[in-house]
Amino acid sequence: MKSQPIDYFAPLEPPELNILLRIKGSYRRYFVAYEIRDKGLESVPEVWRQESLPEAFKEMLGSTHPRYRGGEDLEDLEPGEVEIARVQLLNSVHGEVTSLRAHRTGELIELRMVDEWDTEFTLPYT
Secondary structure (H helix, E strand, C coil): CCCCCCCCCCCCCCCHHHHHCCCCCHHHHHHHHHHHHHHCHHHCCHHHHCCCCCHHHHHHHHHHCHHHHCCCCCCCCCCCCEEEEEEECCCCCCCCEEEEEEEEECCEEEEEEEECCCCCCCCCCC
């Protein structure tokens, strides 16, 4: 029996997962996931569901604990782009995040890697 390849670009079920995977901040993503599980999506304030937070909100998170801001300074996903992997430095004060993203270009899937420091990554292709 041949297994089907994963379609990273297909909408997820339940639909709340689509909201979670667009949230850039690791702490905020974790918080929203538990809030949805325990009380439902309606209990999550709209600002917490957004991909990006206003700068004042990010500063408030960072002032509570620097790690709470981890991931919030990543670039937004481009249209049609999905995050397929994420690395968070757990032993770092700031909990920096590096994100591997993919988007379709015709028959091909192009990858790009971003971090919170605007590092220029060159990914090998074979």
